[in-house]
Amino acid sequence: MRSSYISRGYGHLLKALTLVSGPGVCVEVGLLDGYSMLIIGEAIRHSGQGHLYAYDLFEDYPYTHATYDAIADRITRFNLDKVVTLRRNDAIAAAADFDDLTLAMVHIDISNTGEIVRQAIEAWDSKLKPGGLLLFEGGSPLRDEVGWMKTFNRKAIFPELCSNSLLRENYTTTVLHPFPSMVLCSKNPTTDTAVQKELGFDLAEGRSLHGEIAEEELLRDLFPNA
Numbered sequence: 041m042r043s044s045y046i047s048r049g050y051g052h053l054l055k056a057l058t059l060v061s062g063p064g065v066c067v068e069v070g071l072l073d074g075y076s077m078l079i080i081g082e083a084i085r086h087s088g089q090g091h092l093y094a095y096d097l098f099e100d101y102p103y104t105h106a107t108y109d110a111i112a113d114r115i116t117r118f119n120l121d122k123v124v125t126l127r128r129n130d131a132i133a134a135a136a137d138f139d140d141l142t143l144a145m146v147h148i149d150i151s152n153t154g155e156i157v158r159q160a161i162e163a164w165d166s167k168l169k170p171g172g173l174l175l176f177e178g179g180s181p182l183r184d185e186v187g188w189m190k191t192f193n194r195k196a197i198f199p200e201l202c203s204n205s206l207l208r209e210n211y212t213t214t215v216l217h218p219f220p221s222m223v224l225c226s227k228n229p230t231t232d233t234a235v236q237k238e239l240g241f242d243l244a245e246g247r248s249l250h251g252e253i254a255e256e257e258l259l260r261d262l263f264p265n266a
């Protein structure tokens with residue numbers, strides 16, 4: 041299975057982010073062989089909540105891609121048919137499939153460039169709930185220097201992150217630099233008490249240490265195969 045995320049263990053991060061996001065209704069655009077899709081889908085299945093809508097252009101993309109049928113088979117093999125809905129659509133057009141303020145997490149990984157990131161923020165921002173996560177592959181200044189970005193004269197991502205007004209106004213944003221790098225954008229919450237409750241802040245008053253785990257369970261819970 042091909043994925044630039046494999047070498048630095050980004051799969052662990054995607055699993056953690058899926059769980060932290062709710063999990064609720066999630067979207068991934070850009071599947072290739074399905075590495076990140078399967079991890080997000082498995083995290084949702086394991087938690088018993090949420091759903092993943094997974095998009096790609098498949099055979100309609102002229103560069104490296106997998107076929108629709110190969111990914112559909114893989115979803116079935118991983119027992120994720122009830123959790124993952126596979127769709128063929130473009131990264132920007134797909135946003136029209138969702139109502140505003142309904143999504144917990146959106147992950148965009150389509151050979152990202154500054155132009156793609158700008159368009160995706162515009163398309164998906166209104167769909168994310170407060171506290172929701174907008175994730176992009178790439179974003180580090182070093183990732184902007186990779187060969188194909190230069191060869192095809194693509195617009196760099198990092199300057200777009202620094203100048204994007206929607207991102208500045210609506211999100212708290214971090215770039216993780218290890219290759220291939222990733223941008224984590226957490227949509228800022230509102231002062232609405234219903235929003236704060238959904239983010240778990242109703243539990244902060246009175247009994248802030250509401251989560252408990254026995255010492256002997258700690259590593260077993262976080263590292264089940266250790």
Ligand SMILES: C[S@@+](CC[C@H](N)C(=O)[O-])C[C@H]1O[C@@H](n2cnc3c(N)ncnc32)[C@H](O)[C@@H]1O
Nearest residue numbers: 043070071072075076096097101105130131150
């Ligand atoms: C870098 S790969 C995705 C890697 C994958 N997320 C992983 O974990 O390995 C990029 C994928 O984006 C798809 N793609 C490219 N442009 C797209 C677009 N505009 N809309 C939807 N999918 C697109 C390609 O077909 C390809 O499968």
